[in-house]
Amino acid sequence: MEKLCDNLEECGLPSALEMVGDRWSFMILRATFNGLCHFEEFLNVLGIARNILANRLSRLVEDGIMQREQMADDRRKVEYRLTEKGVDLLPALLALRQWGEKYGLGVPSNPVLADRRDNLAIAPIRIHAADGREIGWHELQWRDKSELGKQG
Amino acid sequence: MEKLCDNLEECGLPSALEMVGDRWSFMILRATFNGLCHFEEFLNVLGIARNILANRLSRLVEDGIMQREQMADDRRKVEYRLTEKGVDLLPALLALRQWGEKYGLGVPSNPVLADRRDNLAIAPIRIHAADGREIGWHELQWRDKSELGKQG
DNA sequence: ATAACTAGATTGCAACTTGCAACTGGAAAT
DNA sequence: ATTTCCAGTTGCAAGTTGCAATCTAGTTAT
Numbered sequence: 001m002e003k004l005c006d007n008l009e010e011c012g013l014p015s016a017l018e019m020v021g022d023r024w025s026f027m028i029l030r031a032t033f034n035g036l037c038h039f040e041e042f043l044n045v046l047g048i049a050r051n052i053l054a055n056r057l058s059r060l061v062e063d064g065i066m067q068r069e070q071m072a073d074d075r076r077k078v079e080y081r082l083t084e085k086g087v088d089l090l091p092a093l094l095a096l097r098q099w100g101e102k103y104g105l106g107v108p109s110n111p112v113l114a115d116r117r118d119n120l121a122i123a124p125i126r127i128h129a130a131d132g133r134e135i136g137w138h139e140l141q142w143r144d145k146s147e148l149g150k151q152g
Numbered sequence: 153m154e155k156l157c158d159n160l161e162e163c164g165l166p167s168a169l170e171m172v173g174d175r176w177s178f179m180i181l182r183a184t185f186n187g188l189c190h191f192e193e194f195l196n197v198l199g200i201a202r203n204i205l206a207n208r209l210s211r212l213v214e215d216g217i218m219q220r221e222q223m224a225d226d227r228r229k230v231e232y233r234l235t236e237k238g239v240d241l242l243p244a245l246l247a248l249r250q251w252g253e254k255y256g257l258g259v260p261s262n263p264v265l266a267d268r269r270d271n272l273a274i275a276p277i278r279i280h281a282a283d284g285r286e287i288g289w290h291e292l293q294w295r296d297k298s299e300l301g302k303q304g
Numbered sequence: 305a306t307a308a309c310t311a312g313a314t315t316g317c318a319a320c321t322t323g324c325a326a327c328t329g330g331a332a333a334t
Numbered sequence: 335a336t337t338t339c340c341a342g343t344t345g346c347a348a349g350t351t352g353c354a355a356t357c358t359a360g361t362t363a364t
Contacts, residue, residue, distance in 0.1 A: 010261055011182070011252075012254070013252055015256025016248045016249065018256070019256060020248075021178065022174070027169065039341050039342080049324065050325090050341090054342055058342095064255075076341070078341065090279065091278055091279055092248045093165070095243040095244035096164075096168045096244045097163060097164045097165040099164065100169070101164030102164070103240070105167045108162075110162040110296060110297045111295055112295060112300070113294060113295075115282065115285075118283070118301060119299075119300060119301035122282065125243045127274055128274065128275040128277075129267040129274060131270070141265070141268050142186065143264060143265075143266040147271075148272060149272050192311065202314090202354090203315085206312070207351095209312095227359090228310060
């Protein structure tokens with residue numbers, strides 16, 4: 001494996017980590033993917049401190065990952081919902097969860113995301129080549145964009 | 153989307169985040185995937201403080217994500233290498249990086265991982281159904297393991 | 305041997321972040 | 335009018351982070 005890509009300026013990872021790279025953001029997102037959307041719900045389910053939750057939620061909203069909506073019928077209530085940008089974090093979240101399940105947790109995760117169509121659990125998140133083949137680390141190499149072949 | 157899976161005991165995400173859920177671990181892993189393996193290299197490339205780097209490396213080693221090998225020829229030198237467990241974090245890392253590239257960073261990431269075989273950049277990390285179909289959030293539902301259909 | 309060099313790790317201190325609990329303030333319910 | 339509820343803020347103690355200087359073990363040079 002060549003020693004390339006030591007260039008932090010041209011990597012999306014730092015910006016991603018700045019937004020969701022702390023202990024709680026992913027847990028909040030997970031809860032949101034499970035349908036939670038109220039402050040007190042997050043509080044009860046996650047066991048996070050109030051101030052930290054408030055801080056993280058407002059950061060997630062600031063970063064456009066969630067949106068904050070005041071309810072019309074009961075204006076005390078606020079709902080936090082995922083934006084498209086937030087929903088797009090699902091693959092990363094699932095990849096992490098599956099990894100944690102494989103290596104960290106003794107027990108299989110439950111419940112699990114299933115395809116509505118066939119009611120089967122989703123496949124593990126994997127790396128795929130441009131043509132869809134599944135592909136592993138040893139079959140990969142770092143390439144400068146300019147050196148890439150052109151898609152057929 | 154049903155409100156299930158509020159059960160933190162049966163979810164791999166918390167254990168994953170405990171191991172790699174801080175600002176630096178992923179950056180260290182990224183550097184490792186790029187071929188770096190020495191303390192001073194990480195230090196120079198990442199701009200991390202010495203003590204934090206030492207702390208994170210030893211945690212990654214403790215957690216079995218990296219292994220620490222003393223070099224036989226020059227026994228001052230130590231190399232940090234990914235274990236299989238560490239390599240298995242690549243999908244999660246790439247999913248995050250791709251997300252950061254799409255939403256955070258203005259610029260496309262570079263360099264990029266390419267298939268050795270066809271020299272094309274890898275596909276975006278996505279969610280796939282059991283049969284390999286690509287599948288989105290709205291086509292998914294949380295299911296208890298016991299309620300899943302059986303694989304044909 | 306001694307001195308200088310290197311990679312890796314440790315220590316001390318200041319700045320920031322976290323967690324807990326008590327409190328505020330507006331909005332419904334009684 | 336009072337109580338309860340939801341969301342969020344404030345104050346303070348404890349923990350974590352970042353930086354600089356220092357330490358240690360093994361390596362090369364004299």
